[in-house]
Amino acid sequence: MANTTETQPPHQVVIIGGGFGGLYAAKSLNNANVNITLIDRRNFHLFQPLLYQVATGAISPADISSPLRSVLSKSKNTKVLLGEVNDIDPQAQKVLMGDEAIPYDTLIVATGAKHSYFGKDEWESFAPGLKTVEDAIGMRHRIFMGFEAAEKETDPQLRRAWLTFVIVGGGPTGVELAGAIAELAYHTMKEDFRNIDTTEAQVILLEGLDRILPPFAPELSAQAETSLQKLGVTVQTKTLVTNIENDFVTIKQGEKISQIAAKTVLWAAGVKASPLGQALAQRTGIECDRAGRVIVEPDLSIKGYPNIFVIGDLAHFAHQNGKPLPGVAPVAMQQGEYVASLIKQKLQGQTSLPRFYYVDRGSLAVIGQNSAVVDLGFIKFTGFVAWLFWLLVHIYFLIEFDNKLIVMIQWGWNYFTRNRRARLITGKEPLGNYTSEKTREMVNV
């Protein structure tokens, strides 16, 4: 019964990165006659859209993480490898990890992006970003330590600086962080301190453009701004950050330059692609854009290498309406599924293959407990209904992997109690922003 294709060694697919792109590609290939190796630096898939909830003490990292091995334990054609890829050899068709070389027939590169300071890398220690579990734990440390330091501080000016939280960047992450910190200060923790009144805290959201949530329709941006203001957030648009120092953020509004005294500054302004994109570009002569993203062909392969695909936040795909697709989870998921289906079709000998087409099902961002903005294109809505919609969509995608019903119950509980029970200050945080000796001691305990 055996024919020649069955006796050939199976087609080797190597996927680098277990984020939305890589994981959806692997899952879509689980019934294909291929051998898959999924390589990631971490042993878990992280549901990044909810990382801000970890940073603000609502949920724990494990609530939004799924061990890659258990997500893929039923995919018997898939092997998970823990490790960091440092280079790719497209001629030899090998992925290089230290002294190991892993051969591939088809390669999917999905290593994503990290936050970027537009060349001002020295800002990172004062204004951390939010991409990893460790980032979220560090941010949580800073936010809650800010309130603790204010409680101990006797100088009124310094106390005010400890109670000032500046979020740089008015995209979804910035809006979500600002809303969550405002809720912490004005609701959750208002009975918790004896020396300070947490409702005197200032939460300031800075955005360079003329409105927050620029990917949304202007009327939704306006409503989001109103909702944030109701929560107590000060929204400053058309505001450029020109410097971040230990205790100050310098901003430029039109011609006016001023300073905000703030001990806690959080960065939600920009991302740059994973350095593996540059490495690949050097090896293949392809181009990257200014953010380091790899410019891909209509089928997500790279020029001259039809067996190498780049997907997700690492890819610059501009074949749809001229500007690159945004770095969001739905794009990565659809690209992962598309590449998986393309590989299957190629293996079946099909030659007339469709190009990738992104189906934009809409954008959503949450502002606070009862408020969100949803833009589905054909319909736009805000407020409680939008919040409920946001909740359901996120739960749907969370439970798809790992039956995380528990997270839903947790959220229900938090919602009714307005609690954030995961307010742990743990780990030793690089000091950065913590200046006074007293605070330094406190952080080092």
Place this chain on the structure above:
Amino acid sequence: MANTTETQPPHQVVIIGGGFGGLYAAKSLNNANVNITLIDRRNFHLFQPLLYQVATGAISPADISSPLRSVLSKSKNTKVLLGEVNDIDPQAQKVLMGDEAIPYDTLIVATGAKHSYFGKDEWESFAPGLKTVEDAIGMRHRIFMGFEAAEKETDPQLRRAWLTFVIVGGGPTGVELAGAIAELAYHTMKEDFRNIDTTEAQVILLEGLDRILPPFAPELSAQAETSLQKLGVTVQTKTLVTNIENDFVTIKQGEKISQIAAKTVLWAAGVKASPLGQALAQRTGIECDRAGRVIVEPDLSIKGYPNIFVIGDLAHFAHQNGKPLPGVAPVAMQQGEYVASLIKQKLQGQTSLPRFYYVDRGSLAVIGQNSAVVDLGFIKFTGFVAWLFWLLVHIYFLIEFDNKLIVMIQWGWNYFTRNRRARLITGKEPLGNYTSEKTREMVNV
């Protein structure tokens, strides 16, 4: 209407430590006419008896932690102070924190204990103990990284060493860790790897005495041993650890000395009291025992200082049946409540005060999913009923603080799915046990 006692400044109670002893004391004083300052290095109370569940990936740190400020937010006479006490001045009646001095009328010292290596501190990097959230995260890192390293290892001997887990100490923590690791290897993760068979892992529990769980009745120790063996744990009693090195544990059984090749060694063998006990002893001339615990009077005060109480794991109380009370949560809770009531009675002018008497309601330890041992004195039982009893008791005490019903639901879910979803390898772990270059790279990702 004012009388003299009302115009006096209120009695100042300072409590050092927000564990079971300190927190129960604070809560019991919440309706008393005193001002309370509770000082802790951390901003949360940790339910330590379940820390082994964090170390083995079943639950998250926040599931067994409660922010001290929210536990005490309704206690308007209580102030929480985040910081580390480095000394006590009993003559000036002050607690010293860096350059701050906090005055007290009554002092309760409840700073607990940490793990101890009986003078072999160099063992710590090879065999970490389990007292803090960071310890648990580090232990989780090692356990899961052991399986990952075995998956990558091609040398069969080294692979076997990566799959060998040695737990030193057959008390409740050691038994609980051994049972949980055996369940991970033989059930939870058995479908997860492609190169190794996790059911070939060895879990070895070492105990110096002639039986595990020495505080329990001998028949319960025997049954616990049988249950552990059924789970796949190798129990070795009358076994002394004479050395722990990078890849080996040296043991002595009678006159026989041998070595176990193991990459993961966990310490559950001994504790020593917090150094604040020694500092207090030097200042007051009182005595500590060999484990550094402060020897207390029948009312838990220290000799010559009726306004200084030492409670919980830091106290050596031997007035009940000659040997000191064990360092377990129920002792600390009862001591906290007793001291609170003593302070209230003294303030009401009562002079005939009762001494402390510990009501031992029994001991319990969990062995695995369906198995535990319970010794209530008048009745002893094991197996599933004991496990259910263990679960209910722990949930009762957990929800007392913080409505942690969520943890119960989580456990129910884990129970039916045999899942451990919190298997995250996070943080950068000091390398210690990780020897080969390849592994070192892997851990550093």
